[in-house]
Amino acid sequence: MHTGCGITRRDAGQAKSFVPLRGADDSFLWVGKPQALAYIPKSAAFQPFSSFSSPSDLPLSHVKSWYQIVVAVPSEALEKASNVLFEAGSTGLEEVSSQDGTGRLIAYFVGSNQRAVLHEVRSGLPEARINASQVELEDWSAAWRDRFEPVWPTDRLVVCAPWHDVSAPADGYRVVIEPRTAFGTGGHATTRLALQALEGVVRPEDRVLDVGTGSGILAIAARKMGAQEVTAIDTDPLAVQNVIENAALNGVDGIQAEARSLELEDRGYRVAVANIISSILRPMLGRLHSATEPGAVVIFGGLLSRERESFASSLEAGGFKVVDVLQEAEWIGFTTSKS
Ligand SMILES: C[S@@+](CC[C@H](N)C(=O)[O-])C[C@H]1O[C@@H](n2cnc3c(N)ncnc32)[C@H](O)[C@@H]1O
Structure with a gap:
């Protein structure tokens, strides 16, 4: 599949x-x-x-x-x-x-x-x-290490590889990613949009759900933003290994990485983020709705700007109120509130 x-x-x-x-x-x-x-x-x-x-x-x-x-x-x-x-x-x-x-x-x-x-x-x-x-x-x-440059998705956040000599911005944080096969080095617009959205919403004590975690970049960033614990899931077992490695590189605990998709048992999250793709996100809306608390913030990424209206309609029908839309090039990300 x-x-x-x-x-x-x-x-x-x-x-x-x-x-x-x-x-x-x-x-x-x-x-x-x-x-x-x-x-x-x-x-x-x-x-x-x-x-x-x-x-x-x-x-x-x-x-x-x-x-x-x-x-x-x-x-x-x-x-x-x-x-x-x-x-x-x-x-x-x-x-x-x-x-x-x-x-x-x-x-x-x-x-x-x-x-x-x-x-x-x-x-x-x-x-x-x-x-x-x-x-x-x-x-x-x-060859591809040479192409991996540090990125600053927000004023407070730098994402870099272990070999980069880059410090965290003042009052900010640094996320170190060992690039392997999992997606998520900060080099792609969809990741940067999700990081920007997360920075605006994560509060201390939050339980965060990261669906399609890839390298774990969003999960690690959420912990550094103050979230108490993050469940990071991905259907790709190789991604999970990369999350574990990256969490250790960042000295971050409190991330539960699991090789699976969203399940009915997932409940009680105050923040959820899913940067995947519309054809996977749409069928997942019901489970994301039940996985999150009333009023939870749910961030959706991996969407093209031409999908804006149709995806917004799906969100509304699925019980998510759009509160913000971020865009970079042709990519957009929705920040929503579970109604
Ligand atoms: C675009 S990457 C996002 C990686 C990272 N979260 C980021 O923002 O850079 C999407 C990830 O979703 C995972 N994925 C795809 N379908 C999934 C599903 N049904 N449940 C969980 N993860 C899924 C893929 O294996 C991939 O790692």
Whole structure:
């Protein structure tokens, strides 16, 4: 089952320094079905977003090489080409658009039978220009460590890696994240929006629920903002390991990290945050409603600005009153009050 999505797009001429599988800006290659193409930001900017499916689908942290097929087709054939590539087993797709009416798709394959894949792509796209190659990344972790810069999502908060020599802002706090496969280094707008929203609402003594915790960045920040305890859950067990590691790096206790989704037994939270994606958040609204106290603050992230009205209607129908909407680029986050 796929629990999130994202696809990388970039315009022709943009830097080609993209590291497949995991980018320092929290991009992941998309893993899943082509329906998720619906989530491609239309701006066609390099603005990926995803989360990932079950770890068995994604042994990404161990991947040091991949098979890459570049397909050039007329723009109107891009959707068909992407379907063929996904059908052939691509774990990620990157689109490079150009002005001359042709489009290029770069498809990544991990651990696939390369001859069979190439044969399938050639048969499915007989008119396309196709190039295939094996890409080795000699030092993958070093490559993306180099791209991880400290970020200051608010005046009071800096997020950095353990090797960064950065101090906390005056009267503020520092969150240290060891970048691994889990999402959440502060490099993505959705994380920054959630951190900004949290800073405005967390009070001492709060019990906070972080659904889709990823690296644990929001949970750790909430503790540093004064929350008494945080339940941090994620369907990805690798994320939970990363939360535990990051909590220790930050000298923070009081975070209960669990590999699971939201359950009916979750109750009594004064603050909840869920930075995931609308297709996952919508079915979760009922459980978030029952997990939180009357008047609780519930923060929703991972939403595109074009989803603003439709998601606001879902929130209202689900018993959440919108009290604030934060935006960065095409991403928005809702702060709501449980009615
Ligand atoms: C966009 S990341 C957010 C990570 C981090 N909270 C942040 O704000 O940077 C979404 C996370 O949600 C997790 N996830 C997806 N579906 C979920 C579900 N149904 N229940 C819990 N976690 C889920 C993914 O594994 C992923 O780690």
